[in-house]
Amino acid sequence: MTAKPAFGHILNVADARRAAARRLPRGLFEYIDRGSEDEVAIAANRRQLDAIRLAPKVLVDVSRPSTAVEILGQRLSLPLVVAPTAVAGLVWHDGEIALAKAAAQAGIPFCVSTQSITAIERIAAESGARLWFQLYVWQNRQRMLGLLDRARAAGAETLVLTVDTAVGPNREYNTRNGFGIPLKASWRAGIDVALHPRWAIGVMLRALATGGVPTYAHYPEEFRTKLGRVTLSDEVALAADVTWEDVKLLRRHWRGKLVLKGILRVDDALAAASHGCDAIVVSNHGARNLDCAIGPTEVLPAIADEVGDRIEILADGGVRRGADIARFLALGARGVLVGRAPLFGLAIGGADGASHILDMLSVELRRTMAFLGAPDIASAARARLA
Numbered sequence: 001m002t003a004k005p006a007f008g009h010i011l012n013v014a015d016a017r018r019a020a021a022r023r024l025p026r027g028l029f030e031y032i033d034r035g036s037e038d039e040v041a042i043a044a045n046r047r048q049l050d051a052i053r054l055a056p057k058v059l060v061d062v063s064r065p066s067t068a069v070e071i072l073g074q075r076l077s078l079p080l081v082v083a084p085t086a087v088a089g090l091v092w093h094d095g096e097i098a099l100a101k102a103a104a105q106a107g108i109p110f111c112v113s114t115q116s117i118t119a120i121e122r123i124a125a126e127s128g129a130r131l132w133f134q135l136y137v138w139q140n141r142q143r144m145l146g147l148l149d150r151a152r153a154a155g156a157e158t159l160v161l162t163v164d165t166a167v168g169p170n171r172e173y174n175t176r177n178g179f180g181i182p183l184k185a186s187w188r189a190g191i192d193v194a195l196h197p198r199w200a201i202g203v204m205l206r207a208l209a210t211g212g213v214p215t216y217a218h219y220p221e222e223f224r225t226k227l228g229r230v231t232l233s234d235e236v237a238l239a240a241d242v243t244w245e246d247v248k249l250l251r252r253h254w255r256g257k258l259v260l261k262g263i264l265r266v267d268d269a270l271a272a273a274s275h276g277c278d279a280i281v282v283s284n285h286g287a288r289n290l291d292c293a294i295g296p297t298e299v300l301p302a303i304a305d306e307v308g309d310r311i312e313i314l315a316d317g318g319v320r321r322g323a324d325i326a327r328f329l330a331l332g333a334r335g336v337l338v339g340r341a342p343l344f345g346l347a348i349g350g351a352d353g354a355s356h357i358l359d360m361l362s363v364e365l366r367r368t369m370a371f372l373g374a375p376d377i378a379s380a381a382r383a384r385l386a
């Protein structure tokens with residue numbers, strides 16, 4: 001990997017995070033970076049990953065490494081998927097398109113969020129990426145099915161139903177720093193934006209000049225609230241009554257692959273398999289929701305043991321190094337989602353910045369695999385835990 005000159009000083013995800021913190025208004029940066037309540041879970045996710053040590057196998061020919069893998073019937077260059085992240089379009093102008101381009105360049109899918117600022121039709125037309133679509137169930141199920149038809153028509157192959165967000169999380173730092181959706185005008189937010197002129201001009205002014213105040217692009221036209229105005233209609237608010245009946249409904253309605261994201265228990269993983277889901281994402285939502293949630297790495301081995309032969313197991317939360325990907329693979333994941341890491345790259349350089357992050361993770365993964373004596377992903381998955 002030869003880094004583009006602009007990113008020569010960004011040697012790892014932590015460097016990108018620091019640079020993103022300087023570039024973005026504080027409220028937006030904290031929305032991306034931080035956890036919820038006392039931020040116990042986010043620290044735990046990191047601690048638990050760090051505690052996973054792998055035992056290298058020596059005297060293995062690793063001169064021709066391959067990180068290729070098949071996930072949900074798709075051949076990918078890396079065992080990675082760019083996770084759905086709401087409001088990526090506030091991080092960079094047309095941020096979702098930029099992220100999707102970076103994913104396409106890396107040979108991996110991009111998962112479009114329900115709460116995307118850019119519509120899936122434009123992301124499909126302008127990125128050339130393989131698209132997955134993430135769904136938050138809306139109170140009005142008919143409208144939700146309409147959204148799915150739209151996603152399918154735009155070319156989404158895989159539907160990811162997020163099941164861990166029955167209610168909005170408690171992020172007190174965002175109450176303090178004034179960032180929220182809908183965006184609210186306040187002195188504090190105004191000063192924050194003024195102190196970050198590159199973002200103010202490159203993202204906010206550009207949005208105002210081209211399409212007006214950013215909106216949730218997938219919300220029905222008549223409810224589509226400018227992020228700067230009042231709340232969304234109840235009809236498209238997050239539903240708190242999502243149950244396995246909704247999974248049945250989606251399984252009937254969606255002809256592509258169906259994934260449940262946010263599973264942390266063996267019984268729920270078994271239920272996902274028996275409801276005909278194709279995969280699950282073992283995830284605590286990047287420690288952004290329930291602060292006393294168990295960590296994905298704590299439950300992954302048991303879930304992989306119980307259902308790994310019936311459905312594909314993906315996982316996420318805290319990946320900042322290629323070694324973290326190797327750790328998840330060794331615990332039983334077939335692939336890993338990355339949320340914040342590419343967003344930090346997006347913040348500092350759009351599609352090129354996000355590509356730089358994915359390239360670094362790829363190089364680090366290859367190096368880790370070589371040290372482990374794992375020439376391919378199947379052998380990386382067999383790495384012994386110390």
Ligand SMILES: Cc1cc2nc3c(=O)[nH]c(=O)nc-3n(C[C@H](O)[C@H](O)[C@H](O)COP(=O)(O)O)c2cc1C
Pocket residue numbers: 031032033083084085086087113114115134162261283284285286287288316317318319337338339340341
């Ligand atoms: C800014 C941000 C927005 C997110 N928005 C969504 C979303 O709309 N839907 C969803 O299922 N997960 C969402 N997530 C969670 C990610 O999909 C993923 O589970 C998490 O970021 C993984 O942890 P990591 O960021 O440490 O890689 C979001 C995460 C971040 C950081």
